Amino acid sequence: MLDNALNKTYTPAEVEARLYSIWEAAGVFAADAGSTARPYTIMMPPPNVTGSLHMGHALNHTLQDILIRWRRMQGRDTLWQPGTDHAGIATQMVVERQMAAEKLTRHALGRDKFIERVWAWKAESGGIITRQLRRLGASPDWAKERFTMDEGLNRAVRKVFVELHKQGLIYRDKRLVNWDPCLHTAISDLEVEQREIKGHLWHFKYPLADDASRFITVATTRPETMLGDTAVAVHPDDDRYKELIGRMVVLPLVGRLIPIIADSYADPETGSGAVKITPAHDFNDFEVGKRAGVVAINIFDRDARLNDAVPEPYRGLDRFDARKKVVADLEALGLVDKIEPHTHKVPHGDRSGVTIEPWLTDQWYVDAKTLAQPAIRAVEDGRTEFVPKHWENTYFEWMRNIQPWCISRQIWWGHQIPAWYGPDGVVFVEEDEKAAQVAALNYYGEQCVLRRDEDVLDTWFSSALWPFSTIGWPDQTPELARYYPGDALVTGFDIIFFWVARMMMMGLHFMDEVPFRTVYIHALVRDERGQKMSKSKGNIIDPLELADEYGTDALRFTLTALAAQGRDIKLAKNRVEGYRNFATKLWNAARYCQINQCVPVLGFSPVNLNQTVNRWIVTEVVRTADKVTAALEAFRFNEAASALYQFTWGSFCDWYLEFTKPILTGADEAAKSETRAVTAWVLDQLLVLLHPVMPYITEELWEKLNPGGIATRPSRLIVAPWPVYERGLIDEAADAEMNWVVKVISEVRTVRSEMNVPPGSQIPLLMRDTGQAAFAHLARHRALILRLARLASAEVHFGAAPTGSVQAVLDEATLILPLAGVIDLDQERARLKKEIDKHAVEIAKVDKKLGNADFIAKAPEEVIVENRERRAAAAAAIVKLDHALHMLTIS
RNA sequence: GGGGGUGUAGCUCAGCGGUAGAGCACUACGUUGACAUCGUAGGGGUCACAGGUUCAAUCCCUGUCGCUCCCACCA
Numbered sequence: 001m002l003d004n005a006l007n008k009t010y011t012p013a014e015v016e017a018r019l020y021s022i023w024e025a026a027g028v029f030a031a032d033a034g035s036t037a038r039p040y041t042i043m044m045p046p047p048n049v050t051g052s053l054h055m056g057h058a059l060n061h062t063l064q065d066i067l068i069r070w071r072r073m074q075g076r077d078t079l080w081q082p083g084t085d086h087a088g089i090a091t092q093m094v095v096e097r098q099m100a101a102e103k104l105t106r107h108a109l110g111r112d113k114f115i116e117r118v119w120a121w122k123a124e125s126g127g128i129i130t131r132q133l134r135r136l137g138a139s140p141d142w143a144k145e146r147f148t149m150d151e152g153l154n155r156a157v158r159k160v161f162v163e164l165h166k167q168g169l170i171y172r173d174k175r176l177v178n179w180d181p182c183l184h185t186a187i188s189d190l191e192v193e194q195r196e197i198k199g200h201l202w203h204f205k206y207p208l209a210d211d212a213s214r215f216i217t218v219a220t221t222r223p224e225t226m227l228g229d230t231a232v233a234v235h236p237d238d239d240r241y242k243e244l245i246g247r248m249v250v251l252p253l254v255g256r257l258i259p260i261i262a263d264s265y266a267d268p269e270t271g272s273g274a275v276k277i278t279p280a281h282d283f284n285d286f287e288v289g290k291r292a293g294v295v296a297i298n299i300f301d302r303d304a305r306l307n308d309a310v311p312e313p314y315r316g317l318d319r320f321d322a323r324k325k326v327v328a329d330l331e332a333l334g335l336v337d338k339i340e341p342h343t344h345k346v347p348h349g350d351r352s353g354v355t356i357e358p359w360l361t362d363q364w365y366v367d368a369k370t371l372a373q374p375a376i377r378a379v380e381d382g383r384t385e386f387v388p389k390h391w392e393n394t395y396f397e398w399m400r401n402i403q404p405w406c407i408s409r410q411i412w413w414g415h416q417i418p419a420w421y422g423p424d425g426v427v428f429v430e431e432d433e434k435a436a437q438v439a440a441l442n443y444y445g446e447q448c449v450l451r452r453d454e455d456v457l458d459t460w461f462s463s464a465l466w467p468f469s470t471i472g473w474p475d476q477t478p479e480l481a482r483y484y485p486g487d488a489l490v491t492g493f494d495i496i497f498f499w500v501a502r503m504m505m506m507g508l509h510f511m512d513e514v515p516f517r518t519v520y521i522h523a524l525v526r527d528e529r530g531q532k533m534s535k536s537k538g539n540i541i542d543p544l545e546l547a548d549e550y551g552t553d554a555l556r557f558t559l560t561a562l563a564a565q566g567r568d569i570k571l572a573k574n575r576v577e578g579y580r581n582f583a584t585k586l587w588n589a590a591r592y593c594q595i596n597q598c599v600p601v602l603g604f605s606p607v608n609l610n611q612t613v614n615r616w617i618v619t620e621v622v623r624t625a626d627k628v629t630a631a632l633e634a635f636r637f638n639e640a641a642s643a644l645y646q647f648t649w650g651s652f653c654d655w656y657l658e659f660t661k662p663i664l665t666g667a668d669e670a671a672k673s674e675t676r677a678v679t680a681w682v683l684d685q686l687l688v689l690l691h692p693v694m695p696y697i698t699e700e701l702w703e704k705l706n707p708g709g710i711a712t713r714p715s716r717l718i719v720a721p722w723p724v725y726e727r728g729l730i731d732e733a734a735d736a737e738m739n740w741v742v743k744v745i746s747e748v749r750t751v752r753s754e755m756n757v758p759p760g761s762q763i764p765l766l767m768r769d770t771g772q773a774a775f776a777h778l779a780r781h782r783a784l785i786l787r788l789a790r791l792a793s794a795e796v797h798f799g800a801a802p803t804g805s806v807q808a809v810l811d812e813a814t815l816i817l818p819l820a821g822v823i824d825l826d827q828e829r830a831r832l833k834k835e836i837d838k839h840a841v842e843i844a845k846v847d848k849k850l851g852n853a854d855f856i857a858k859a860p861e862e863v864i865v866e867n868r869e870r871r872a873a874a875a876a877a878i879v880k881l882d883h884a885l886h887m888l889t890i891s
Numbered sequence: 892g893g894g895g896g897u898g899u900a901g902c903u904c905a906g907c908g909g910u911a912g913a914g915c916a917c918u919a920c921g922u923u924g925a926c927a928u929c930g931u932a933g934g935g936g937u938c939a940c941a942g943g944u945u946c947a948a949u950c951c952c953u954g955u956c957g958c959u960c961c962c963a964c965c966a
Contacts, residue, residue, distance in 0.1 A: 009927065194963090201966085219966055233966090266966080275966040284966080344965065390895065394961070397894060401962085493961085524960090561914090564905065572903060574915060585926060592925030638905070642913075654930075 004704045006594055010587040012551030015700045020134055023699075028072075028718050029139045031079035033478045040076035041486035042068060043467050043516070044140055045499065046148060048087035049122055050094050053132035055525040055571065056492060058543035059559045063522060063637060064490045065138045066560065069692040070632050072139075073722035079483045081470050082133075082140035084126060086149040088414040088459040089183060089351050095121050095413075111412050111454075118413050122147075135544060137552055137695045139718075146470045148462040149415065156469035157415045157462050158431045160510065165419075165429040169367045169509075170407070172419075172427065176286050177406055179359035181304035181319075182352040185410040186363050188458060189403060190497055192356055194345035201342035202327060203272065205335045206232060209248035209257055216241070216249060216260065217337050219271035221344055222281075223330075224322040227254055227310040228299040231277040233288055236262035238273050252335050253326065254311055261292045280360050296360060304357045319357070364408040364417060364455070368505065372399045375504035384504065384514045387635045391493060391521045398497050405502075407458045414456030421451045464502035467515035486516040488635075493521050520635045525559075525569045546576050553694035554580035560693050561641040582645060583697050586690070589653050590683060590701045596664055598679035600706060600713055606681055606729060611663065611671055614678040615734035617656045620647060621685050622725045628689050629722070644690055652682060655738075680705070684713070688720050 023029065031039070042064050047057060068080045095118050096106055106114040130145070146153060164170040177186040202223050205215035216232055229251050234241035241260070248257045265288050266275045279289030279296035289296055301307045304319045314322050330336050347356040376399045378384050379392055386392045408417060419429045420436040422444065430436040436450055462469070467486055471479040485507070491500065500519055507515030546555045557579040562569045593599075606618045624647040631640035656679075663675045683705065687698040695718065702717035714720045 006925095008925090221966075271966060277966090282966085284964090342965095393895065397962070497962095562904080569904095572915085575903070578914060581926090581928090585929085588926035588929095590925085595925065642905070646913085653926085657925080658930090 004594075006587070006591040006701075006704055008591070010551070010583055010697055010700070012553065012583075012696060013548070016135070016137070016552055016696050019696055019699050020137065023139065023716070023718055024134075024142065026716065028716065029080070029141050030143055031141050031479075031483070032077050033482050035077040037075055037077040039079060039482050040068075040071040041079045041081070041483040041516075042488050042490065043470070043486050044080060044082045045489075045491050045495070046083045046085040046146075046463065046466065047129045047133075048090055049084045049126040049129070049147070050087055050090050051084075051129045053129060053136070053543055055541055055543050057129075057133070058136060058555065059522060059525050059563065059569065060490060060492065061133055061136055061138045062556045062559045063520070063563060064488075065136070065695075066556075066637065066640075066692040067488060067490070067632070068139055069695060069718065070722065072718070073688070073691070073720060075721065079144075079471075079479075080138075080140035081144060081146070081483075082130070082138075082142060083146035083148070083466075083470060084129060085459060085463055086122075086147065086414065088409060088411055088456060089185070089187075091118060091122075092411050092413040093183075093351060106412065114412055132544060135547060135552065137556065139695075144470070148459070148466075152472075153462060153465070153469045154415060155431075156465050156473055157457065158418045159474050160465060160506065161418055161457070161461075162429055162431050163510075164366065169370055170429075171365055171367070172362060173365050173404075174360065174362045176280075176283055176358045177361055177363055178347065178349075178356045179302070179304070179361070180349040180352050180354065181300075181302065181357055182354040183349065183411065184302050186359075186361060186406055186408065187349060187351075187356070188406050188460075191350050192347045193350050195348050196343060197346040198341065198343050199346070201271070201340045203337035203339070204252070204276075204330055205337050206249040206252060206276075207335075208244070209250050212250075215335075216244060216274050217272040218274050218276040220276055221342060222323065223326045224306070224314075224319050225278040225281050225299070226251070226276060226326060227306065227314060227322075228278045228280050228297045229254075229258055229276045230256075230279060230289060230294040230297055231258050231292055232260045232274055233263040233266040233277050233292070234260060234274045235264055235266045235268045238266070238268045240268075240273060252333060253314075253329055259292075259294065261288075261294070263288050263291060281358050283358055286358070298360050300357060300359060302359075304359075363406050364419075364457075366405040366407055366461075368402045368405045371505035371509055372402045372501075374508040375399060375501065378504060378508060378514045384516060385518050387518055387520045391496065391519070394493070395496060395501060399501060402501075405458075407461050408453075408455040409458055410455055412456065414459065415462055417453040417455050417457060419453040421453065423448055427453075460498050460502055463499055464506040465510075467503055467507055468511050473510070484511060484515070485513050488518045488520055489516040490520045490522065492524060494524070496521070518635070522563055523569045525571055541571060541573070546573070550576045550580040551583060551696070553583050553697045556695075557582065557641060557645075557693055560637045561645070563637040582649065583694065585649055585653060586686075586694075586697060587701070589648070589657060590705060592657060593679055593683050594705060596676065596679070598676045598683070600680045600684055601677040604677050604681055606678060607726075609674060609678065611674055611678075612734045612737050613656065613659050613663075614675060615731040616738040617651065617678065617682055618729050619731050619735050620651045620656075621682055622729045624651075625685070625689055625723050625725060632692075641693060644686075644693065648686060648690070652686065656682070685723055687717060688723060691717050691720070 044064065045060065051057070064080065068078050072078045092106075095114075098121070099105065099109070099117075109117065126147075130142075133140075161170060178189065178192050179185075180187055199221055201219050201221055203217050203219045204223070204226065205217050208214045208216065216234075218232060220226060232249055234245065236242075236245070244260045245262045247260050249260060250256075251258050260274075261277070265284060266273060277285045277288050277292075277294065279286045279294065280298045281300070286296065297309050299306055299309050300319065306314045306317050306319070306322050308315055310322075314325065317325065327336065327339075348354065349356055376396065379386070379395060386395065418431055418436075419427050420433065420440070421427055422440055426443065428436040428439040428443070428450065430439055433450070433452070437447070440448060440450055465473075468480060468484050471477065471483050473480055489500065489503075503515045507513065543555060554576050558571070558576045559569070561579065562571065562575070606614075606621075609615045609618065624643050627643040628640045631637070631643065660675050660679065663671050666672065684702075687702050691698040699717045702720070703715075706713060706715075
C-alpha cells in the first residue's frame with residue numbers, strides 16, 4: 001500500500017518512458033486479424049524519413065491516437081498503420097547536402113553508390129521521427145511499420161504502374177513541364193508555389209520585315225525569352241493590328257523572321273495588345289504556338305543557361321545575366337519602348353526555392369482526369385465524407401479541373417520507373433527486367449540490350465497506394481480483406497491534393513472501394529500571433545520541448561482543446577501551462593481519494609445509492625461520458641476536452657469532493673462507505689474517459705489506485721472498456737436537488753457579500769420547522785446542509801423536528817434568510833429604487849409596449865413591500881424587469 | 892479572376908434560433924491537512940457593420956468592410 005502512495009505532484013518524465021515500454025511490450029497496440037471484433041482502421045500519414053517532429057505532427061498524431069485509444073477501449077480491433085515516406089527529393093537533398101560538406105557530388109559517386117549511401121543514412125536517421133512519435137504516446141501497431149520503399153511496397157508500385165500503363169492511364173508525353181534548374185528535375189504543378197516578386201515589365205519594339213520604320217510593341221517580364229520567340233500574337237478583332245496579321249517581323253538580336261498571328265489569347269486591353277510568343281518557355285504560348293503551327297525553340301539547358309539555339313554572345317549565360325544583356329542590347333538599338341515597375345507572381349520550386357522554368361521534355365504522366373471521375377462520385381455519394389464538410393468543395397474544385405499528373409522525376413532516390421527501352425527507343429513497361437526482356441523478344445524476335453528508364457517516380461505516387469499497399473496488396477492477405485477500407489483519415493488540408501485525392505483515385509481504381517470513410521481535416525498550428533511556424537521566422541515551438549517542460553499529457557490536452565473545427569490553432573505557451581495545472585489537479589484529486597481510503601470496491605455498481613450527492617455525481621458521470629462519446633464520434637475533439645475539463649475540475653473537484661467532506665469526516669458509517677465507494681468509482685470512470693487524451697497520467701493513477709488488484713478491473717487502463725451506462729443511472733431528482741443546493745449557496749453568498757459581512761463573522765441561517773412529520777432522509781442531508789452553511793460561513797439552527805424533503809427545507813431556507821434581522825431594509829429599498837430609476841425611461845416604454853402598465857407601474861413599491869419579507873421575490877421581479885428591458889432593446 | 896475560412900471579454904478561443912460562455916490576465920476576499928497553489932465573488936461585450944426572414948437573430952439569408960487561406964492567371 002505504501003509503495004503506491006502518491007507523491008505530492010505528478011512527474012511526467014519519470015512515468016512516460018516506463019509506461020510506454022510496458023504498453024508496447026504488452027502488445028496492446030497490435031491489431032489482431034484473427035479477432036472477431038469489428039475492425040477500426042486508421043492509416044497514419046507517413047511522415048518523411050527526413051522529418052523531425054513539429055507541432056503539426058504533434059496535433060495530427062495526438063488526434064489519431066485519441067481515436068485509436070478510444071476505439072480500442074470500445075473493444076474494436078484497431079489497426080493504426082504506421083510507417084515513413086522515402087520523400088524522394090527531400091531526402092536526396094539532405095544526403096547531397098551532407099556530401100557537399102565532404103566535397104562530394106552524387107554524380108562523382110555514381111547512382112548505385114549514392115543510393116547505397118541514402119539507405120545508410122536512412123538506417124541511421126530514419127528512426128528519429130518514430131521515436132519522437134513514441135514520446136507523444138502514439139500507439140500504432142509498430143510491428144506493422146512500413147516504409148514506402150520497402151520490398152512489398154516496391155512491388156505494389158511496379159504493379160500499379162504497369163497496369164495503369166497497359167490501361168493507357170499512364171503514358172509518356174513531350175510537353176512543357178515545371179523544370180527546377182537547381183534540382184534538375186521536373187516537378188508537378190502542386191510542387192510549384194507562386195511568390196510575389198517586384199519586377200519590371202519591359203516593352204520592346206519589333207520592326208516589321210517589310211517596313212523597318214514601323215514597329216509592333218510587345219511587353220514581357222522575362223526579356224531573355226525573346227531569344228526564343230517564334231511569333232507575335234494579336235487579337236483577331238483588334239483593329240489596330242488587323243492589317244498586320246500575316247506579315248512578318250524581324251526578331252531583334254536574333255534576326256529571325258517571325259509571323260504576326262491572330263489568336264484570341266492576345267488581350268487588346270493588356271499592354272500594347274500584342275504579345276510575343278515563346279512556345280518552348282511559356283504554358284500559354286505553347287498552346288498558342290500549337291494552334292498557329294509555329295515551331296517551339298528551346299533556348300535553355302537543364303541549368304536554365306542559354307543553349308546553342310541563341311546567337312553566340314548569349315550562349316552559356318545564366319538566364320538572369322542574359323536578361324540584363326538582352327535589355328542592354330535592345331536599349332542600345334533603341335528598341336526599348338519603356339520599362340515599368342511590375343509586381344507579379346513568379347513560380348518557385350517548393351523544395352529548392354529557385355525560379356521554375358517551363359521546359360520542353362519527355363515525361364511520364366498519369367491520366368488523372370479519368371481516374372478522378374470515380375473519386376469525385378464517391379464523395380458526391382457520401383461514400384467518403386469530409387469533416388468539416390466544406391473541404392469537399394476544395395476537393396471537388398481541384399478534382400474537376402485536374403490536369404495530367406507528371407510523375408517522373410530526374411532524381412535517383414525513389415522508385416525507378418519500370419520501363420525499358422529497346423535499341424530503337426521502343427518502350428517496354430513491365431514489372432521487372434526479365435518480363436521486359438520477354439516482351440522485347442516478342443517484339444524484335446531476338447534478344448537485345450535494353451536500357452532502363454533512369455527516372456524515378458514522384459514520391460506521392462507510392463503514398464497514393466498506402467491504404468492498400470501496406471496491408472499486403474497485391475496479395476490477397478487477410479489484413480487486406482479486413483482493414484480496407486479504413487475508417488478515418490486524419491490529416492491537414494495542405495495535403496488534400498497531394499495525398500488524399502490521389503489515394504481516392506488509386507484506391508477506387510485498384511480496390512474498387514474508397515480507401516476511407518471519413519477524412520478529418522484538422523487545422524494548421526500557428527504561433528500565438530497567428531503566424532505560420534517556420535524556421536526562417538524563428539517562431540517554431542518544439543512540441544517535445546513543451547512535453548519536457550509540462551508533460552506529454554498537458555501538450556496533448558492543449559492540442560485537443562484547441563482542435564476546434566474551422567479555425568487555425570494559435571498555440572500559446574500559457575495554454576499548455578494551464579493544462580499542466582489540470583493534470584496536477586487530477587493528480588491531487590486522486591491523491592485526496594487515496595488519503596481518504598476511497599479505493600475501488602469489488603463488484604461495486606453505482607445503483608440504489610442513498611446519498612443524493614452520490615446519485616448526483618453518478619448522473620454527472622453518465623452525462624459527461626455521453627458528451628465525450630458523442631463528441632469523439634463527430635470528431636469534435638475540443639468538445640470532448642471541454643466536457644472532461646469541466647467535469648473533472650468543476651463537478652468532481654469543486655463540488656463533489658467538497659460536498660462529501662462532511663460525510664467522510666462524519667459519524668454515519670453507512671454514508672461514509674457508500675461515499676468512498678462512489679468516489680473511487682467516479683475517479684475510475686474519469687480515468688477511463690480521460691485516457692485517450694491523457695494516456696500517461698491516467699494509466700499511472702489507475703495502477704497506483706489499485707494496489708491489490710481487483711479481478712473485474714483490468715490491470716492496464718489502456719485496455720479498460722469504454723463505459724456504456726444504464727440509462728437508469730441518470731437521476732433527475734438528485735440533479736434537481738443539487739441544483740437547488742447550489743442555488744441556495746449562491747443566495748447565501750450573495751447576501752453575505754451585499755451585507756458586507758466581515759470575514760469570519762457568521763450569518764444566522766434558520767431552518768424553519770414545517771410542522772410536518774419528520775422525513776428520515778432529511779437526516780441524510782444534514783451533513784450536506786452543514787457543508788453548505790460552512791461554505792457560506794453561515795450558522796445553521798435546526799428546528800426541533802426537521803421535516804420535509806430536502807428541497808422543501810432548502811426552499812424554506814431561501815425564504816427565511818432575509819428574516820435573520822441583519823438586512824438593512826432601508827438600504828435594500830434604496831438599492832432597488834436606484835436600480836429601477838436607472839431604467840425609468842425604458843420601463844415606461846416597456847409599459848406601453850407590453851400593455852402591462854399595471855404591473856410595471858406598481859412593481860417598484862410592491863417589490864419593495866414584498867421584499868420586506870421575501871427577498872427572493874424581489875430578485876425574481878428584477879429578473880422579470882431585466883427581461884422586459886431586454887425585450888425592449890430588441891424592439 | 893474563382894473558391895473557402897474568419898471577425899464574440901484586454902488576450903486566446905468555444906458557442907450558434909430562445910435572458911452572452913470558458914481559460915488566461917485583472918480586482919477583492921478567503922485558503923497553507925488533496926491541489927509547485929486552490930477556492931469564492933467581481934469588473935469587463937451595441938457577439939465587425941447595414942438590411943432582411945422570424946413571436947424571437949450573435950446564430951439563418953443578402954450586402955458591405957476588415958483579416959486570412961487555397962486555386963488560376965496577369966504578355
